[in-house]
Amino acid sequence: MAFPPSFRDSRNDSKSGARSGSGSLRPKSPDMKSGGARASGIETMKTVVANSSAVSVQGREFEFTNADFERVRNLLYKNAGIVLSSSKHDMVYSRLARRLRSCGDQTFAQYLRRLEQDHGEWETFINSLTTNLTSFFREAHHFEILAEQFKQVKDKRPIRIWCCASSTGEEPYSLAITACDAFSSLTPPVEIVASDIDTSVLAQAEKGVYRRDRLDRIQPTHLSRYFVPASGNDGSHTVRTELRRLINFRRINLLSPAWPVQGPFDAIFCRNVMIYFDRPTQYGILKRFVPLLRPEGRVYAGHSESFMHAADLLRSIGRTVYVRLDSPLR
Numbered sequence: 320m321a322f323p324p325s326f327r328d329s330r331n332d333s334k335s336g337a338r339s340g341s342g343s344l345r346p347k348s349p350d351m352k353s354g355g356a357r358a359s360g361i362e363t364m365k366t367v368v369a370n371s372s373a374v375s376v377q378g379r380e381f382e383f384t385n386a387d388f389e390r391v392r393n394l395l396y397k398n399a400g401i402v403l404s405s406s407k408h409d410m411v412y413s414r415l416a417r418r419l420r421s422c423g424d425q426t427f428a429q430y431l432r433r434l435e436q437d438h439g440e441w442e443t444f445i446n447s448l449t450t451n452l453t454s455f456f457r458e459a460h461h462f463e464i465l466a467e468q469f470k471q472v473k474d475k476r477p478i479r480i481w482c483c484a485s486s487t488g489e490e491p492y493s494l495a496i497t498a499c500d501a502f503s504s505l506t507p508p509v510e511i512v513a514s515d516i517d518t519s520v521l522a523q524a525e526k527g528v529y530r531r532d533r534l535d536r537i538q539p540t541h542l543s544r545y546f547v548p549a550s551g552n553d554g555s556h557t558v559r560t561e562l563r564r565l566i567n568f569r570r571i572n573l574l575s576p577a578w579p580v581q582g583p584f585d586a587i588f589c590r591n592v593m594i595y596f597d598r599p600t601q602y603g604i605l606k607r608f609v610p611l612l613r614p615e616g617r618v619y620a621g622h623s624e625s626f627m628h629a630a631d632l633l634r635s636i637g638r639t640v641y642v643r644l645d646s647p648l649r
């Protein structure tokens with residue numbers, strides 16, 4: 320399979336954990352910038368040598384050749400649409416090394432052979448390689464625009480939102496808080512579908528428990544209204560059950576030919592995920608968004624994402640918000 324052209328990749332590595340001998344795949348906090356190229360104790364003696372098939376790094380616990388890296392890149396692209404730039408070699412090593420350790424594999428080649436035969440391993444493979452950086456009220460202007468959008472809906476019907484790369488839940492809970500504020504109710508007429516390809520972040524999102532440092536962007540009034548202190552006295556808080564009831568979490572791979580969601584949606588939050596895809600993949604996804612949107616529905620994109628290349632599908636209304644071409648909105 321031809322590999323897509325590399326693209327500028329501004330991701331932070333959040334899942335490296337090569338030092339631990341544990342096979343646990345418990346993901347790190349999404350804002351932990353451990354750095355893909357960070358050397359672990361095992362990796363400090365790097366010496367690049369040529370071998371018959373590719374270049375490998377000696378002194379590492381596991382052999383990981385450039386050919387192995389290319390296989391990982393191709394598999395991730397084919398199965399999740401994610402494009403890894405060539406600079407992510409070390410990041411891939413550190414994220415998958417812990418998996419090799421826990422599976423008892425001696426080389427990446429061995430692990431990759433097993434991956435091809437064992438369908439159960441796919442989920443863990445993908446979970447290990449996604450980047451889940453997120454925060455509450457990230458790119459806060461979108462929540463102000465959404466609150467305005469809520470006011471404009473006059474008919475009595477549920478307002479439906481799809482948050483299609485919801486990571487550890489901060490984004491869909493920020494949507495739920497915005498809805499509760501807008502309707503001055505803990506049971507606003509809002510339904511949120513929150514999905515992600517990564518099952519480990521979805522599990523965290525469903526729990527709705529956040530450490531104190533993850534709650535920095537939550538106003539004190541919101542904290543007391545929408546969260547309850549978690550047991551343990553470490554400052555962690557749990558999202559109130561009423562908020563969780565507004566959200567339906569499910570695994571959806573944006574690359575899958577069938578999405579288990581039904582439109583129409585008033586809003587699709589598709590933020591900071593398209594940056595991992597190449598343009599043909601982005602275009603294909605946007606094309607499938609259009610029939611899921613209400614005429615006045617909006618697609619919210621991340622601040623560094625532009626859908627101008629899909630001008631035959633969506634029109635920008637400013638501030639990284641897009642509408643259908645036939646939308647009455649200006």
Ligand SMILES: C[S@@+](CC[C@H](N)C(=O)[O-])C[C@H]1O[C@@H](n2cnc3c(N)ncnc32)[C@H](O)[C@@H]1O
Nearest residue numbers: 399449452453484486516517572573590591592
């Ligand atoms: C950087 S996070 C963005 C989270 C959130 N939308 C935000 O803006 O804060 C990107 C998320 O996209 C998810 N993702 C990556 N590829 C995906 C795919 N093919 N389908 C669905 N989600 C995907 C990752 O698992 C990750 O949780």
